Amino acid sequence: xxGPADLKExxxxxxxxxxxxxxxxxxxxxxxxxxxxxxDTNPRAVRETFxxxxxxxxxxxxxxxxxxxxxxxxxxxxxxxxxxxxxALPQPAIDALLRGVHAIEQRIAAxxxxxxxxAPSDELLATxxxxxxxxxxxxxxxxxxxxxxxxxxxxxxxxxxxxLVRGIAAGRRALRAEFSPSPERAAQGLTINSVxxxxxxVAELVRVxxxxxxxxxxxxxxxxxxxxxxxxxxxxxxxxxxxxDGSSSLHCIARDQPEHSAGAELTPINEAGLDGAEDxxxxxxxxxxxxxxxxxxxxxxxxxxxALIVTRFRLARSIASLTERGVNTRELSxxxxxxxxxxxxxxxAIVRVRMVPVAELLERIPLLVRGLQRSTNRxxxxxxxxxxxxxDKSVSERLFPVLVHLVRNAVDHxxxxxxxxxxxxxxxxxxxxxxxxxxxxxRLELTVSDDGRGIDRAxxxxxxxxxxxNDDAALLDLLCIPGLSTREIVTTxxxxxxxxxxxKRTIVDQLxxxxxxxxxxxxxxTFTLRVPLTISIVDAFSFECGEQRFVVPVAMVDEIVEVDPxxxxxxxxxxxxxxxxxxxxxRGVAVPMIQLAQVxxxxxxxNRAGKAIVVRRAGSPVAFAVDRMLGQQEVVIRPINxxxxxxxxxxxxxxxxxxxxxxxxxxxxxxxxxxxxSQMLARTR
Amino acid sequence: MKLHVVFSLAGAEYALPFDSVxxxxxxxxxxxxxxxxxxxxxxxxxxxxVVPVLDLRTRFGLPRIELNLDARIIxxxxxxxxxxxxxxxxxxxxxxxxxxxxxxxxxxxERSSGFVHAVHPLGNRLLLLIDLPKLLxxxxxxxxPSHLLEADGSAALLQLxx
Numbered sequence: 001x002x003g004p005a006d007l008k009e010x011x012x013x014x015x016x017x018x019x020x021x022x023x024x025x026x027x028x029x030x031x032x033x034x035x036x037x038x039x040d041t042n043p044r045a046v047r048e049t050f051x052x053x054x055x056x057x058x059x060x061x062x063x064x065x066x067x068x069x070x071x072x073x074x075x076x077x078x079x080x081x082x083x084x085x086x087x088a089l090p091q092p093a094i095d096a097l098l099r100g101v102h103a104i105e106q107r108i109a110a111x112x113x114x115x116x117x118x119a120p121s122d123e124l125l126a127t128x129x130x131x132x133x134x135x136x137x138x139x140x141x142x143x144x145x146x147x148x149x150x151x152x153x154x155x156x157x158x159x160x161x162x163x164l165v166r167g168i169a170a171g172r173r174a175l176r177a178e179f180s181p182s183p184e185r186a187a188q189g190l191t192i193n194s195v196x197x198x199x200x201x202v203a204e205l206v207r208v209x210x211x212x213x214x215x216x217x218x219x220x221x222x223x224x225x226x227x228x229x230x231x232x233x234x235x236x237x238x239x240x241x242x243x244x245d246g247s248s249s250l251h252c253i254a255r256d257q258p259e260h261s262a263g264a265e266l267t268p269i270n271e272a273g274l275d276g277a278e279d280x281x282x283x284x285x286x287x288x289x290x291x292x293x294x295x296x297x298x299x300x301x302x303x304x305x306x307a308l309i310v311t312r313f314r315l316a317r318s319i320a321s322l323t324e325r326g327v328n329t330r331e332l333s334x335x336x337x338x339x340x341x342x343x344x345x346x347x348x349a350i351v352r353v354r355m356v357p358v359a360e361l362l363e364r365i366p367l368l369v370r371g372l373q374r375s376t377n378r379x380x381x382x383x384x385x386x387x388x389x390x391x392d393k394s395v396s397e398r399l400f401p402v403l404v405h406l407v408r409n410a411v412d413h414x415x416x417x418x419x420x421x422x423x424x425x426x427x428x429x430x431x432x433x434x435x436x437x438x439x440x441x442x443r444l445e446l447t448v449s450d451d452g453r454g455i456d457r458a459x460x461x462x463x464x465x466x467x468x469x470n471d472d473a474a475l476l477d478l479l480c481i482p483g484l485s486t487r488e489i490v491t492t493x494x495x496x497x498x499x500x501x502x503x504k505r506t507i508v509d510q511l512x513x514x515x516x517x518x519x520x521x522x523x524x525x526t527f528t529l530r531v532p533l534t535i536s537i538v539d540a541f542s543f544e545c546g547e548q549r550f551v552v553p554v555a556m557v558d559e560i561v562e563v564d565p566x567x568x569x570x571x572x573x574x575x576x577x578x579x580x581x582x583x584x585x586x587r588g589v590a591v592p593m594i595q596l597a598q599v600x601x602x603x604x605x606x607n608r609a610g611k612a613i614v615v616r617r618a619g620s621p622v623a624f625a626v627d628r629m630l631g632q633q634e635v636v637i638r639p640i641n642x643x644x645x646x647x648x649x650x651x652x653x654x655x656x657x658x659x660x661x662x663x664x665x666x667x668x669x670x671x672x673x674x675x676x677x678s679q680m681l682a683r684t685r
Numbered sequence: 686m687k688l689h690v691v692f693s694l695a696g697a698e699y700a701l702p703f704d705s706v707x708x709x710x711x712x713x714x715x716x717x718x719x720x721x722x723x724x725x726x727x728x729x730x731x732x733x734x735v736v737p738v739l740d741l742r743t744r745f746g747l748p749r750i751e752l753n754l755d756a757r758i759i760x761x762x763x764x765x766x767x768x769x770x771x772x773x774x775x776x777x778x779x780x781x782x783x784x785x786x787x788x789x790x791x792x793x794x795e796r797s798s799g800f801v802h803a804v805h806p807l808g809n810r811l812l813l814l815i816d817l818p819k820l821l822x823x824x825x826x827x828x829x830p831s832h833l834l835e836a837d838g839s840a841a842l843l844q845l846x847x
Contacts, residue, residue, distance in 0.1 A: 638734070638735045642766055644768075645718045647719050648720070660716055660729070
């Protein structure tokens with residue numbers, strides 16, 4: 001392994017941690033802002049923001065992301081001064097700090113995409129610098145002698161040298177420690193991150209530099225981290241904290257010398273602790289027992305489980321064929337039952353690991369709304385209600401862009417300008433309310449409501465060149481027509497066209513959820529999203545239709561009914577080749593029934609007999625006739641990503657143990673695509 | 686010199702750069718996907734991924750053949766997509782001198798809809814080099830199958846099981 005490759009692993013961890021701290025910084029800055037609006041200060045939030053930026057700076061320096069160091073350092077400096085002066089931050093400063101956080105976010109995002117971080121604009125740096133004018137760094141004392149390798153010294157920024165000089169002047173010792181990551185050390189829990197965290201408890205970390213060194217037993221990765229620190233602690237305490245095995249890796253680079261005592265007038269910096277070491281210890285402590293994991297590792301675990309489940313199917317099959325041949329398989333079957341239970345437990349355990357609080361999903365919304373208010377000149381009060389529900393990380397990740405879309409539409413287009421609202425006798429401040437909560441064990445309901453102008457059905461219909469929809473469901477179908485997203489319609493019809501197609505595709509097609517809208521002209525609009533809390537593995541019915549096997553998630557099925565051919569009512573068919581519709585009677589209610597084989601153009605021997613799977617679409621039942629039900633089992637759903645093989649009504653594929661993919665059907669989406677007048681399935685070849 | 690996978694299709698030999706090939710497998714058929722274009726046989730699972738199988742014969746306008754023991758799929762990746770190419774047979778991996786590639790005669794590139802971008806003489810054989818990005822990437826990701834169908838007049842809206 002080479003040095004740079006090694007560093008890559010740290011970068012991945014760095015990106016995760018940096019994002020976390022950026023979220024904290026954003027949240028805290030908004031808290032500071034809201035305190036400042038009500039004429040208050042929030043010193044605690046200032047301190048938290050400072051800490052986050054301090055950490056971001058340290059981490060960024062460690063992996064050599066200089067543009068981020070440059071921004072974070074300036075923000076950190078200013079925040080430190082603000083903290084010392086009681087935590088007051090004027091509005092322009094908050095704006096500048098939020099801009100700074102945003103600039104860091106952009107760079108972190110670029111790094112996540114594998115691009116490099118752009119240098120910050122001079123204007124941004126100047127803005128941040130102008131905030132800290134009062135706290136211009138004291139020029140390094142010329143008498144400071146740092147006993148450091150010139151190549152290392154050259155990598156230290158002036159402010160870091162300054163920091164060292166001040167520290168030394170304040171009587172602390174400057175040390176250089178070295179740490180080389182190795183598999184053995186990692187096995188003992190010694191990684192650069194753990195070393196850094198432990199060191200932070202006994203020393204102030206000035207800089208962590210990665211260096212490529214010749215591969216040796218001591219540095220099997222050819223990588224070594226040089227840690228420059230300031231401390232009052234003894235060498236023993238440092239080596240113990242770091243878990244270094246010998247004094248050889250610790251070097252004193254400078255200590256306070258008599259001739260430096262003149263420097264005593266310099267203010268000692270007290271940043272390792274701010275509130276002292278105690279606070280920091282508590283912080284560190286609360287993190288113990290929490291493991292941050294890359295989602296892809298969880299996916300690996302899930303993948304392994306999926307393979308196990310597929311193997312189980314195969315086992316079950318071969319046991320069944322043994323039984324058919326008259327072999328006594330009672331004990332085997334018992335073992336299989338145990339195995340099934342264990343797999344279910346294991347699955348539940350992995351699913352739990354993947355769950356993240358819904359609140360996390362909403363964390364970034366306040367910042368988004370704040371930005372939108374400014375760019376659109378709207379005044380909006382945001383109400384968030386997130387509850388304690390948890391949902392799968394992969395669902396959460398898909399849901400977030402949808403939420404952003406809906407919020408953006410609501411602020412940008414639905415909520416009127418303050419002037420207009422006054423004219424309409426509404427409060428100047430618009431209301432945007434987002435609620436989020438588990439509706440059952442398996443579904444999450446999310447609502448986004450505004451008290452804006454509502455959607456004008458007639459105007460939407462005119463734009464789409466369709467008849468005026470007579471209810472909200474029909475209106476939603478119109479809004480989700482691909483291409484109904486021109487700028488024109490955005491402005492003339494209160495702008496619900498934008499991106500609704502994508503919203504629907506994500507919620508309905510990708511997540512297998514439901515989307516509803518309720519709107520009243522002049523009163524406001526509410527979007528309701530219902531999505532499964534988890535995806536990937538579901539309980540499903542398998543069935544046969546037209547000599548092909550399919551599965552459908554149990555959660556989607558209302559009922560499975562026997563079709564009595566003699567009681568069928570045939571609906572006169574159009575000549576356009578669209579699937580014929582029959583009517584079956586279910587407890588006195590007429591239910592339309594569609595032949596699935598006909599929809600998919602599959603050959604089928606049976607005609608109109610067999611079973612029908614009933615699903616509900618927007619409350620009304622629709623039946624799909626199939627040839628034969630095969631059974632019920634847990635299946636692993638794999639996404640079908642390639643556009644060539646994405647089809648309406650097909651939500652993924654699974655392996656029932658025969659090594660071949662079996663299509664997982666979304667009959668709700670299929671019925672929607674049939675009745676939404678989508679011509680796709682109706683056309684003949 | 687660059688490694689290439691050589692496969693045959695209706696009597697002609699084609700080559701594909703080895704570094705765009707993930708693996709080769711025997712082909713025993715795919716699961717039909719309703720509404721997929723005619724040149725898509727269906728889906729197969731490769732390394733836990735569900736990937737479409739492109740029938741290169743249909744894609745190149747050649748007559749279909751029954752499935753036999755020689756049939757292979759070449760699982761290829763390009764621009765983030767993984768797609769399996771169904772070919773008549775694939776037996777060789779050869780080192781080819783890229784400098785000896787010759788531009789495809791216009792009639793060849795026309796008849797192959799531009800999917801053959803060069804030819805490579807090798808003894809008395811002639812290898813046709815596939816332009817994989819063009820073959821896979823000529824339709825944008827945003828296109829839905831229905832759009833594809835309109836673009837490709839020959840494609841069936843809903844494929845009948847064979």
